Each structure stands twice: as C-alpha cells, then as structure tokens.
Amino acid sequence: MAILDAKIPEGSLAEKWTHYKNSVKLVNPANKKKLDIIVVGTGAAGSSAASALGELGYNVKVFCYQDSPRRAHAIASQGGINATKNYQNDGDSVYRLFYDMIKGGDFRAREANVYRAAEVSSQVIDHYTALGVPFARDYGGSLTNRSFGGVQVSRTFYAKGQTGQQCMLASYSSLNRQISKGTVTMFSRREMLDLVLVDGKARGIITRNLITGELERHSAHAVVLASGGYGTIYYLSTLAIQSNGSAAWKAHLKGALFANPSFAQIHPTSIPQLNEYQSKLTLMSESLRNDGRIWVPKEKNDKRHPNDIPEEDRDYYLERRYPAYGNLVPRDVGSRAAKERCDAGYGVGPTGLAVYMDFRDAIKKQGDKTIEAKYGNLFQLYDTITGINPYKEPMQIYPSAHYTMGGLWVDYNLMTTIPGLYAIGEANFADHGANRLGAASLMQCSGDGYFILPFTISDYMADQIKTPRIPVNLKEFDEAEENVRKRLEKLISINGTQTSTFFHKKLGKIMWDYCGMVRNEEGLKKAAELVKELKHEFWTDLKVPGNLNELNQEIEKAGRVSDFFDLAGLLISDALNRKESCGAHFREESQTPDGEAQRNDDEYLYVAAWEFKGEERPHQLHKEKLKFEEVEVQVRSYK
Amino acid sequence: MSNIFNSSIGKKLIVALAGFFLILFLLVHMGINLTLILAESSKPFNVAAHFMGTNIIIKVFEVILFAVFLLHIIYVLILQIQNWIARPKRYKIPNFSQISFFSKFMIWLGGIILIFLVIHLTDFYFKSKFGHIEEITYDNIRYYTDLSSLVIQKFQIPGIVIFYIACFLILGFHLWHGFQSAFQTLGLNHKVYTPVIKKLGMVYTIVVVSGFTIIPLIIYFTQ
Amino acid sequence: MKVRLKIWRQENAKAKGAFVTYDFEEVSTEMSFLEMLDALNQKLIKKGDSPIAFDSDCREGICGSCGLYINGRPNGPEKGISTCQLSMRAFKDGDTIYVEPWRAKPFPVIKDLIVDRSAFDKILHACGFISVNTGSAPDGNSILVPKEYSDLAFDSSVCIGCGACVAACKNASAMLFVSAKVSHLALLPQGRPEARERVKNMVMEMDRLGFGNCTNTGACEAECPKEINLTNIARLNREYFTAKIL
Incomplete structure (x- = not known):
C-alpha cells in the first residue's frame, strides 16, 4: 500500500540514522527565516522541538491551551528518563535499550524508529544536563542511575520523583530563550480546533483564543503536532484533566491516519480511586517498584491491618509469577497481575480494588534516610492524598489509565500521511509498540523534539523555500474557520440537560469496563453500542452554558468530549480488529493456559493505521507490516 | 554600578545599610544615657553630652546620622508606596501566615517612631541647641548645658514616662524584625549563622529596649 | 457536610466583580477542594447559572495551574500543598469559606478566579x-x-x-x-x-x-x-x- 510508506532509510539498523543525517536535504540559514513552522503543544516534545527549530532560524509559532507553556503534562512525569550512557558499567548499549523497548513493546513497534530513539537518548541527557536539570548525582559529582520496570540495567536518570518537571522546565527554558530572541512566538491559552490543508499540504491551523473566544487563523509551511496522548478518554487517568486528543483527532479527520488507537497503557501503580467525585488519579512512580514489594493477603477478604499480616500470609504475586523480573515487570504485566488478584477476590482497601506496595523491608535494610532521599516527595504526595504514612504502613495502589502508545501514524521522518504535518512525542504512535517502558516517554518526546524532528523536517522544508508565506485569507482558511464555528454553535445550541462532564464520566466508565486492561469480543461490541447510544444522547441532551465569545470552560470541555466519542469508536474498532493479546492490549480469547498474553504474529504483525472515510462511514484499515531484521520475534517472557 | 539604586534590591540595600548604622547609633546613645543612672553624679552624662555637642568629628557624624535617618525614611517610603501600588485590589481576608511577625507592621511602627523622634528632639536636642538650658560647672570648667537636670525634670511627669516607655517598646518591635531582616537583605543567610543572627537580634533588641526603658523608670521612682 | 462559600465572581477583566454566596450541602470530606467546586459547577450549570471559572490541570500539585486564595491563605489552610491537593477534610461542617483570586497588579483577573500570570x-x-x-x-x-x-x-x-x-x-x-x-x-x-x-x-x-x-x-x-x-x-x-x- 503506497499510502503507508514508512520511508525507512537503507543500510544496517545501526547506520540508518547516520546515513539519513548525511544525506538529508538542508535549508540554508537565510532561507530558514522565511519559513514558518507551527508547533501545537508545549510539553517535552513541543517545547524542545520549538526551541530547536527556533535555534536553527525557522520562524516558529507555538500554541498551548494552558496559561503558560511550562504547565504541559510532561511536568507530571515522575520516575526518570532513560539513556544509554552505560555510566554504571552494567553492559548497557544502544542496542540493549533498543531491544528492551522492542521487547517491552511486544514486537509491535518499528525497528528503525526505536533504534533511533535509543541512539539519541545520550544526547538528550547531555543537553538536559547542560540546560541545568539537577539530575541525581553521586558524592563524587557524577550522574547516577536507577533501574526501571522491564529492564535489567540501571539506565534511568532521575531528579528525585520529579524528573518530568525538571526536564519540562529545561525544555521550557530553552523555549523561553528563543522567545526572548524572537525566533519563536508563543500563543498560550489557545486551542487548536482544526487543521488547514492547502493543496493537500498542512498549511495552518484554526485556534480558539480561550480568553476572548475569538477564532484565529495561523498559517505556516509545516505544522507539528505535539499535543500528547488521549488517556483522558477513560475520564479518570493519571493525565491532566484538560489533556485531550482533539488536535490529533482533527488532523485525523483531515486525512492523517491514526495508528493502533487501542494501545492504551494502564499504569500499575497509581493511588486507587477513592470516591465517585474524583476528577483524576495520581500516579505513584514506577521507580517505587525498585524498593517496594507488591503483595496481597493469601486469604480472601483478609481484613487485618497490613502490618499485622505475617510474612507467611502474604502473597508477593509478582515475585511468585515472574521470578526473573519480580516487582520490576513491565507495566502491562504488572497491571494485569494486580487486576487478576483483585478480580479473584484478594484485593485490599475499602473497595477491594487495591494491592499493597510495601517498603518495610527496604526501610529496614537501607534506613528511613535513604528511602526518603530516593522517594521523599512521592511518599509525601501519597500521605497528602490518602492521609496514610507510607513509612509506617504499605501504600495501596491500583492500575489506572496512563499513556497511549497509539497515535497519529508517522513515517521515519515523523511525518503523518498529510504532507507537511508532523506528529512527535506521545501524539505519534512510533516508538513504544503495544506497551511503553518506564522512563521511555520523556526520552522519546525530548529526542523527537531536540534531535530528530529538526533534521527530518529540513528534508521537507528544503522544498518549501519557493513557497512564499501562506496568506490566511485563502478560501481553505475560510472554510475551516466556518466549520469550527458551526460545530461550536451546534454544541452550544443543543441546550439539553446534562453537562459534558456527565457524558465524559459515562464514556470513561464504558471504556474502562470494556476496553481497559482486559478486553473481549463481546464486551467490545457492547461498548461500541453503548458509545454510539451515549454519543447520540450527548448530541441531543448536552448543556453548555454561556457564550462562545468569552472565556467559557464548558465549551472547551464539550468540544474535547465530542471528539472523544468519535475516537472511542475507533479505539473499540481497533481493539476488536486485533484478535490477539499484545502488550497493553489483552484479549481474553488469546491467552496461554497460565493466563499470559498470547500474541499472534502470523496475522497481526502489523501496525493498524485507520483512515477516516467520512461521518457515519466505517474507517478503512491500512496495515503497515512490521519487519524485524535485527531482532528475533519471540515470546515476551519476564519469568 | 549603574542604576543599582533604581532597582528594588538596591533600594532595599540602602534601607538595610542605614538600618545597620542606626542600630549602632542606638547602642552609643543608650550607653551615654545609662550614665545618668549608673553614675553617682550628673557629671559623666553632662560631660559626654557636651562632648557630643561640640566635638567636630561628632558634628560630622551628626550630619551623617541625620542623612542616614532621612535615607532610611525616604527609601522605605518609596518602597512602601510601590508595594501598595503592587496590590491595588486588596483581599477581603488578609493573609497572616508571615514568618517574621512584626514585618507586617514595620511601616506603621516606623511612623510612630518618627513621631516619637520629633517629640524627643524637641524635648531635648533642639532645646540644647537652640533653646536655653541652665549652665553647670564641674572642676571649674563651665559647661553650657545641664542636660541631666532637664532629663530628670522631664521624667518626673508620669505621662511622659509612659509615653517614652511605650515608644521604646515600639522601637523594640521595629528592631525585632529589622535587625535580622537587614542581614537577609544584604544576602547574608546561612543555615548555621542565620539562627545565630536571629538570636543576636533578639538579644540586641531586649538590651536596647530595656536599657532605654530603665532610665525614665529609675529616675521617676528615685528622684 | 454543608459549607457556605463566598466566591469572587467577575465576568471579565473589565467588570467590577463581587462576592457571591453559595450554600452547598452536598459536600463530602473525601472530595478535594477543586472537586467540590466541580460539583458546585455541575449544579450551577444545571440550574442555568454560569459556572465558576478557575484554572486547574494536572490536579496533582505539579503543573502550577491552580491557585485560589482561600480564607485568607493561598491554597487554603494546609501547608506545603497546591489548591488541587487541598482536601475538604480541612474544613468543618457549617464553615464559611471565602474564595478569592490571586491579587496583584501584575496578575490581573481574567474571569472569576482566573488570573493572568x-x-x-x-x-x-x-x-x-x-x-x-x-x-x-x-x-x-x-x-x-x-x-x-x-x-x-x-x-x-x-x-x-x-x-x-x-x-x-x-x-x-x-x-x-x-x-x-x-x-x-x-x-x-x-x-x-x-x-x-x-x-x-x-x-x-x-x-x-x-x-x-x-x-x-x-x-x-x-x-x-x-x-x-x-x-x-x-x-x-x-x-x-x-x-x-x-
């Protein structure tokens, strides 16, 4: 299928990126000034891309819905960022990180992209260190590492439990530098509501000024989406409550293929839901599993206080089931194991939907001080939310929706199927296959932004130097703006009885129940029906107060939820289509006798990329066959 | 150096440095005053007063002292006005979670101290400079002023004693924050030394306030 | 439990603004402060009133979006937390709670409790x-x-x-x-x-x-x-x- 040409360079895996960089078309500095690039989103990917492109001399415009670019949700990443420095002398290498990611992703990611992500990871650490990220250090002053789920080396750089914050603020600072130099113009409190195509190429976006409600047109020679993931489709997730999939979805409606939408990671260690009012779930970093041992009581309904349950009555189920990796199994495996225990009736806490993560042994061995230095802020966070002191008794944790491996389909250039439209960071699908490893997201986002996109985009920009600045009075902009206006007017004029939050919660429940950690055909079909019904209800009974020409948070929510209904439909279709278990996607019909995921490489060794064919018409599936030249596709085992 | 004193931090530097000077001045002032009650006769006090009133170096310092007072006051006023402007709309419920309690009232405490200063100067300083005060002779040297008697006279009146002691207390509140705050403004904050400085500030304040307070009390009750 | 909220409402940057009183009865101590406001907003919308505008995003105390001045204290009565981490456990039944936006000349109010930082x-x-x-x-x-x-x-x-x-x-x-x-x-x-x-x-x-x-x-x-x-x-x-x- 011509439409899905991944454009992977020739040569051996280790040489592809070098070859590519040596042969990519360049733009001369004088011409870069005349070329405009729009970046949507200011997280680890967006901020770093915008600043790197600004440094190169392009004229960059950046958009975020928050009041400041610093607040993008990369800020909440806790545990760390991987790099193949091998500072620990424990045998790490680019190949090993690449292999861990390919295996962690259950052989559903593209080799060349993953290898490149691993290759640039060292540069990312160097750059962040130079930008002033206070990564953890040894007494000798050198950088130190910790290990993370799914791997057997220590390659994760960290700044206590706030690595994401530190990397985010560093990207933000490099962005600020470019803003002060005038190469980047910042537009905050703006939401992208449509993509504008001119002659089939991405040439601009329509945004809504969230303060005045005004619709604005912005044009450019290329558009970069760094708009993050869509985990909030589950309503409760570890994401920011305003995180959404709308920018990617709008691009999808304009022709960008959406890949593997059903690959949504459920993170094993978040604070369990406590009540129905809850607006989000808070993550407890995976790094805690380095020292925290996960267990449930051996007896069902054991109501004893966890400290009173003796060693012999505890079931350290991860250590039991996966002796090689123990508590450090990848996220999908850890999540399902927790769900399995809870479903079987061994869960703890008031709802029975929780397991213990216990630091008793680590504290005994290493002392309060060491544990505090490693996880102080996480323990405090847990204490603040639950009122339980984790130094004294085990944490209660449960899986929650977290990261979406799926996203816009991109080729090796990170370009979507729309010429001139790029997707980077979590917004694309490329590097994590069916499951993302811990500390690989900051790595990929920053790598995409700082070290990959600036090269690959020049290949496209080199052909744009003859195209003058795109005017915003073209009919394509008129049409796009008109469509946006119509949709907003439609939403506000329904004037029903229920709020968008009401619908979002209901949608999230359906998705969590039928399309969460475990899926089956019957459930998915039911979910499809339920989503369709709920969508109809949404469009007939929604109530949005206020006006369009003012700061109106309800119209913002309504717009995002309306897109989630459509995305949910696609997510379910994708989950139905993939009749195998791989990574985060676990189909009950496809499991081994001992309950482990059963892949079907003969039929599903492909990326499912979906094409929008119009309202009310089914999406068309395109398959990008995955070729594994360097690694042997094997059963992913952590036993 | 350019425009350092136009910046907020530069202005604060002036206030702090002036504050330090005034802190030292208070010690000297208190030392001399204490001779009133510690010495057998009024001689040491009057001799010192004479010295302070006539010595040329002291006269220079007198001018500097006035200038420093003025700088302290003027810069504080500028900063304070900027601070008021920085919050045009005030909170319905004000915040009271400060660490240094009296810092919230420095401007008002300072204002009261300024009023006190004017009264105090009219009571003694201007009188000795421009008014007429009895003369006194020790060891055949004629001193032009018998400031000691004037002070003792004043502190026979209960109202004045109470007024002075109240003002000393207010001065104490001002110093309680001011002493350690001046160090912070100069950038001198250290995990070991700052607690020591804070203690020192408290000791200083207690010494100065009690030193000044004890004088009118003893005079009132003994003379 | 029940609380009386006195919340600063201001339609836009130019409007004058005033405190509006809301008696809210469906408060649970398990709610966070912002979830309580969410719940109040749901009620207001259904009644046809305009919901209270306030900033918040990550809801785990790290993005810095939220920030309300509650009963004379930024982020309310507890120490070392952002507004989104404030739990209704910190209040008692029948409390009156004043909610104001950050007040500073360089932080003008945009709407209700949202300021421009x-x-x-x-x-x-x-x-x-x-x-x-x-x-x-x-x-x-x-x-x-x-x-x-x-x-x-x-x-x-x-x-x-x-x-x-x-x-x-x-x-x-x-x-x-x-x-x-x-x-x-x-x-x-x-x-x-x-x-x-x-x-x-x-x-x-x-x-x-x-x-x-x-x-x-x-x-x-x-x-x-x-x-x-x-x-x-x-x-x-x-x-x-x-x-x-x-």
Missing part, C-alpha cells in the same frame, strides 16, 4: 535559562557537580510557578519566584557563565512588571506549595550585589 513567563524570558544550543552540550559527566550543590539546586528548581508567593506577600513581591530560578541556575556550574547577566535582567524585568518589594516577611515561604525557602532570596540579593558592584 504571564508576568512570570516574561521574567523568565529575561534570561531565566542557560544559553546552550541543541547539539552543543558536552557529555553529561564532563562537568562534575558536587552533590551538595546539585541537591540545593534541585530544592530551588521545584518551583511550579503558581504565584502563591506573590499572592501571599503583603507587597505582592515576586522575589521568591525569581530567587528560586536564579538560585537553581546559579548553583550549577552550567549556569555560572551567564549568572551575572541573568540576575540583573531578571530583577530588572521583575521591577518593570510592577511586582512589590520584598520586606523579608516570609509569607511566601510559609505558603509556597513546594516549600521553597527564604535562603533563595538572600542568595538572589547576594548574586545581584556581586553582579552589580563587583
């Missing part, structure tokens, strides 16, 4: 960064940083830019915010080359934007959700004097 971004545009181009960084371990300084830099770098320090300060001063960034970068060898320019430019920008002056009151430290302390302000002063005088 872009002044913070502007301060950081004035050299709140290390000038290093992508690709030109040396190996991460080529510059060793004493752990002590690295840890101190971390403590300063955790600022979430929420503005609680300005809101708490009786002078609406931004010194804690500025000092945290200046300290973070001044403590690291990577940040030293342009430390002098940085502190001069950031202080100048802070003054220009109309923030008040620090009087070492310490309300900022007391209210900072990340408990950034006053030693940073002393370091800022020190850095500033050495940059200006020496």
Whole structure:
C-alpha cells in the first residue's frame, strides 16, 4: 500500500540514522527565516522541538491551551528518563535499550524508529544536563542511575520523583530563550480546533483564543503536532484533566491516519480511586517498584491491618509469577497481575480494588534516610492524598489509565500521511509498540523534539523555500474557520440537560469496563453500542452554558468530549480488529493456559493505521507490516 | 554600578545599610544615657553630652546620622508606596501566615517612631541647641548645658514616662524584625549563622529596649 | 457536610466583580477542594447559572495551574500543598469559606478566579535559562557537580510557578519566584557563565512588571506549595550585589 510508506532509510539498523543525517536535504540559514513552522503543544516534545527549530532560524509559532507553556503534562512525569550512557558499567548499549523497548513493546513497534530513539537518548541527557536539570548525582559529582520496570540495567536518570518537571522546565527554558530572541512566538491559552490543508499540504491551523473566544487563523509551511496522548478518554487517568486528543483527532479527520488507537497503557501503580467525585488519579512512580514489594493477603477478604499480616500470609504475586523480573515487570504485566488478584477476590482497601506496595523491608535494610532521599516527595504526595504514612504502613495502589502508545501514524521522518504535518512525542504512535517502558516517554518526546524532528523536517522544508508565506485569507482558511464555528454553535445550541462532564464520566466508565486492561469480543461490541447510544444522547441532551465569545470552560470541555466519542469508536474498532493479546492490549480469547498474553504474529504483525472515510462511514484499515531484521520475534517472557 | 539604586534590591540595600548604622547609633546613645543612672553624679552624662555637642568629628557624624535617618525614611517610603501600588485590589481576608511577625507592621511602627523622634528632639536636642538650658560647672570648667537636670525634670511627669516607655517598646518591635531582616537583605543567610543572627537580634533588641526603658523608670521612682 | 462559600465572581477583566454566596450541602470530606467546586459547577450549570471559572490541570500539585486564595491563605489552610491537593477534610461542617483570586497588579483577573500570570513567563524570558544550543552540550559527566550543590539546586528548581508567593506577600513581591530560578541556575556550574547577566535582567524585568518589594516577611515561604525557602532570596540579593558592584 503506497499510502503507508514508512520511508525507512537503507543500510544496517545501526547506520540508518547516520546515513539519513548525511544525506538529508538542508535549508540554508537565510532561507530558514522565511519559513514558518507551527508547533501545537508545549510539553517535552513541543517545547524542545520549538526551541530547536527556533535555534536553527525557522520562524516558529507555538500554541498551548494552558496559561503558560511550562504547565504541559510532561511536568507530571515522575520516575526518570532513560539513556544509554552505560555510566554504571552494567553492559548497557544502544542496542540493549533498543531491544528492551522492542521487547517491552511486544514486537509491535518499528525497528528503525526505536533504534533511533535509543541512539539519541545520550544526547538528550547531555543537553538536559547542560540546560541545568539537577539530575541525581553521586558524592563524587557524577550522574547516577536507577533501574526501571522491564529492564535489567540501571539506565534511568532521575531528579528525585520529579524528573518530568525538571526536564519540562529545561525544555521550557530553552523555549523561553528563543522567545526572548524572537525566533519563536508563543500563543498560550489557545486551542487548536482544526487543521488547514492547502493543496493537500498542512498549511495552518484554526485556534480558539480561550480568553476572548475569538477564532484565529495561523498559517505556516509545516505544522507539528505535539499535543500528547488521549488517556483522558477513560475520564479518570493519571493525565491532566484538560489533556485531550482533539488536535490529533482533527488532523485525523483531515486525512492523517491514526495508528493502533487501542494501545492504551494502564499504569500499575497509581493511588486507587477513592470516591465517585474524583476528577483524576495520581500516579505513584514506577521507580517505587525498585524498593517496594507488591503483595496481597493469601486469604480472601483478609481484613487485618497490613502490618499485622505475617510474612507467611502474604502473597508477593509478582515475585511468585515472574521470578526473573519480580516487582520490576513491565507495566502491562504488572497491571494485569494486580487486576487478576483483585478480580479473584484478594484485593485490599475499602473497595477491594487495591494491592499493597510495601517498603518495610527496604526501610529496614537501607534506613528511613535513604528511602526518603530516593522517594521523599512521592511518599509525601501519597500521605497528602490518602492521609496514610507510607513509612509506617504499605501504600495501596491500583492500575489506572496512563499513556497511549497509539497515535497519529508517522513515517521515519515523523511525518503523518498529510504532507507537511508532523506528529512527535506521545501524539505519534512510533516508538513504544503495544506497551511503553518506564522512563521511555520523556526520552522519546525530548529526542523527537531536540534531535530528530529538526533534521527530518529540513528534508521537507528544503522544498518549501519557493513557497512564499501562506496568506490566511485563502478560501481553505475560510472554510475551516466556518466549520469550527458551526460545530461550536451546534454544541452550544443543543441546550439539553446534562453537562459534558456527565457524558465524559459515562464514556470513561464504558471504556474502562470494556476496553481497559482486559478486553473481549463481546464486551467490545457492547461498548461500541453503548458509545454510539451515549454519543447520540450527548448530541441531543448536552448543556453548555454561556457564550462562545468569552472565556467559557464548558465549551472547551464539550468540544474535547465530542471528539472523544468519535475516537472511542475507533479505539473499540481497533481493539476488536486485533484478535490477539499484545502488550497493553489483552484479549481474553488469546491467552496461554497460565493466563499470559498470547500474541499472534502470523496475522497481526502489523501496525493498524485507520483512515477516516467520512461521518457515519466505517474507517478503512491500512496495515503497515512490521519487519524485524535485527531482532528475533519471540515470546515476551519476564519469568 | 549603574542604576543599582533604581532597582528594588538596591533600594532595599540602602534601607538595610542605614538600618545597620542606626542600630549602632542606638547602642552609643543608650550607653551615654545609662550614665545618668549608673553614675553617682550628673557629671559623666553632662560631660559626654557636651562632648557630643561640640566635638567636630561628632558634628560630622551628626550630619551623617541625620542623612542616614532621612535615607532610611525616604527609601522605605518609596518602597512602601510601590508595594501598595503592587496590590491595588486588596483581599477581603488578609493573609497572616508571615514568618517574621512584626514585618507586617514595620511601616506603621516606623511612623510612630518618627513621631516619637520629633517629640524627643524637641524635648531635648533642639532645646540644647537652640533653646536655653541652665549652665553647670564641674572642676571649674563651665559647661553650657545641664542636660541631666532637664532629663530628670522631664521624667518626673508620669505621662511622659509612659509615653517614652511605650515608644521604646515600639522601637523594640521595629528592631525585632529589622535587625535580622537587614542581614537577609544584604544576602547574608546561612543555615548555621542565620539562627545565630536571629538570636543576636533578639538579644540586641531586649538590651536596647530595656536599657532605654530603665532610665525614665529609675529616675521617676528615685528622684 | 454543608459549607457556605463566598466566591469572587467577575465576568471579565473589565467588570467590577463581587462576592457571591453559595450554600452547598452536598459536600463530602473525601472530595478535594477543586472537586467540590466541580460539583458546585455541575449544579450551577444545571440550574442555568454560569459556572465558576478557575484554572486547574494536572490536579496533582505539579503543573502550577491552580491557585485560589482561600480564607485568607493561598491554597487554603494546609501547608506545603497546591489548591488541587487541598482536601475538604480541612474544613468543618457549617464553615464559611471565602474564595478569592490571586491579587496583584501584575496578575490581573481574567474571569472569576482566573488570573493572568504571564508576568512570570516574561521574567523568565529575561534570561531565566542557560544559553546552550541543541547539539552543543558536552557529555553529561564532563562537568562534575558536587552533590551538595546539585541537591540545593534541585530544592530551588521545584518551583511550579503558581504565584502563591506573590499572592501571599503583603507587597505582592515576586522575589521568591525569581530567587528560586536564579538560585537553581546559579548553583550549577552550567549556569555560572551567564549568572551575572541573568540576575540583573531578571530583577530588572521583575521591577518593570510592577511586582512589590520584598520586606523579608516570609509569607511566601510559609505558603509556597513546594516549600521553597527564604535562603533563595538572600542568595538572589547576594548574586545581584556581586553582579552589580563587583
């Protein structure tokens, strides 16, 4: 299928990126000034891309819905960022990180992209260190590492439990530098509501000024989406409550293929839901599993206080089931194991939907001080939310929706199927296959932004130097703006009885129940029906107060939820289509006798990329066959 | 150096440095005053007063002292006005979670101290400079002023004693924050030394306030 | 439980604004403060009233979007948390709760409880960064940083830019915010080359934007959700004097 040409360079895996960089078309500095690039989103990917492109001399415009670019949700990443420095002398290498990611992703990611992500990871650490990220250090002053789920080396750089914050603020600072130099113009409190195509190429976006409600047109020679993931489709997730999939979805409606939408990671260690009012779930970093041992009581309904349950009555189920990796199994495996225990009736806490993560042994061995230095802020966070002191008794944790491996389909250039439209960071699908490893997201986002996109985009920009600045009075902009206006007017004029939050919660429940950690055909079909019904209800009974020409948070929510209904439909279709278990996607019909995921490489060794064919018409599936030249596709085992 | 004193931090530097000077001045002032009650006769006090009133170096310092007072006051006023402007709309419920309690009232405490200063100067300083005060002779040297008697006279009146002691207390509140705050403004904050400085500030304040307070009390009750 | 909320409502930047009283009965101690406002908003929308506008995003105390001035304190009665981490456990049945936006001239109200904090971004545009181009960084371990300084830099770098320090300060001063960034970068060898320019430019920008002056009151430290302390302000002063005088 011509439409899905991944454009992977020739040569051996280790040489592809070098070859590519040596042969990519360049733009001369004088011409870069005349070329405009729009970046949507200011997280680890967006901020770093915008600043790197600004440094190169392009004229960059950046958009975020928050009041400041610093607040993008990369800020909440806790545990760390991987790099193949091998500072620990424990045998790490680019190949090993690449292999861990390919295996962690259950052989559903593209080799060349993953290898490149691993290759640039060292540069990312160097750059962040130079930008002033206070990564953890040894007494000798050198950088130190910790290990993370799914791997057997220590390659994760960290700044206590706030690595994401530190990397985010560093990207933000490099962005600020470019803003002060005038190469980047910042537009905050703006939401992208449509993509504008001119002659089939991405040439601009329509945004809504969230303060005045005004619709604005912005044009450019290329558009970069760094708009993050869509985990909030589950309503409760570890994401920011305003995180959404709308920018990617709008691009999808304009022709960008959406890949593997059903690959949504459920993170094993978040604070369990406590009540129905809850607006989000808070993550407890995976790094805690380095020292925290996960267990449930051996007896069902054991109501004893966890400290009173003796060693012999505890079931350290991860250590039991996966002796090689123990508590450090990848996220999908850890999540399902927790769900399995809870479903079987061994869960703890008031709802029975929780397991213990216990630091008793680590504290005994290493002392309060060491544990505090490693996880102080996480323990405090847990204490603040639950009122339980984790130094004294085990944490209660449960899986929650977290990261979406799926996203816009991109080729090796990170370009979507729309010429001139790029997707980077979590917004694309490329590097994590069916499951993302811990500390690989900051790595990929920053790598995409700082070290990959600036090269690959020049290949496209080199052909744009003859195209003058795109005017915003073209009919394509008129049409796009008109469509946006119509949709907003439609939403506000329904004037029903229920709020968008009401619908979002209901949608999230359906998705969590039928399309969460475990899926089956019957459930998915039911979910499809339920989503369709709920969508109809949404469009007939929604109530949005206020006006369009003012700061109106309800119209913002309504717009995002309306897109989630459509995305949910696609997510379910994708989950139905993939009749195998791989990574985060676990189909009950496809499991081994001992309950482990059963892949079907003969039929599903492909990326499912979906094409929008119009309202009310089914999406068309395109398959990008995955070729594994360097690694042997094997059963992913952590036993 | 350019425009350092136009910046907020530069202005604060002036206030702090002036504050330090005034802190030292208070010690000297208190030392001399204490001779009133510690010495057998009024001689040491009057001799010192004479010295302070006539010595040329002291006269220079007198001018500097006035200038420093003025700088302290003027810069504080500028900063304070900027601070008021920085919050045009005030909170319905004000915040009271400060660490240094009296810092919230420095401007008002300072204002009261300024009023006190004017009264105090009219009571003694201007009188000795421009008014007429009895003369006194020790060891055949004629001193032009018998400031000691004037002070003792004043502190026979209960109202004045109470007024002075109240003002000393207010001065104490001002110093309680001011002493350690001046160090912070100069950038001198250290995990070991700052607690020591804070203690020192408290000791200083207690010494100065009690030193000044004890004088009118003893005079009132003994003379 | 039941609370009486007195919430600042202001239609837009130009409107006058006033407190509006809401008696809200369906409050659970398990709610967070913002979830309580969410629930109130749901009720208001259904009644046909306009919901209360307030900023919030990550809801785990790290993005710095939220920030409400509750009963005379930024982020409410508990120490070391952002507004989104405040639980209704902190209140009693029948309490009256005043909710105000941050108040400072450089933080004008946009709507209800939302203020414009872009002044913070502007301060950081004035050299709140290390000038290093992508690709030109040396190996991460080529510059060793004493752990002590690295840890101190971390403590300063955790600022979430929420503005609680300005809101708490009786002078609406931004010194804690500025000092945290200046300290973070001044403590690291990577940040030293342009430390002098940085502190001069950031202080100048802070003054220009109309923030008040620090009087070492310490309300900022007391209210900072990340408990950034006053030693940073002393370091800022020190850095500033050495940059200006020496």
